[in-house]
Amino acid sequence: VAVVRPGTEIEWVNEDVFTFFKGEFSGVHDVVTSEAPEHFSSPLLGHAERFTTVLTKPGTYEYFCTPHPYMEGRIIVKE
Secondary structure: OEEOOOOOEEEEOOOOOOOOOOOOOOOEEOEEEEOOOOOOOOOOEOOOOOEEEEOOOEEEEEEEEOOOOEEEEEEEEOO
16 A cells, blocks of 8 residues: 555556567556555556556545456555
């Protein structure tokens, strides 16, 4: 869980060491909100690619990776 102030820029970086493994997109990830005051979604990110967004509305942002739904996180935005 990360707690940040409104207006904070958040960046995700895919640090997997590979994009493809045995013909699968195992190392490709994204971030998509499941519950949030304002929604965001990234494109699929390969090795070393980045996605950045600015969270302006207070509240709890639940997100996950669509290729790997067990990968999930939470950001709390508050003053």
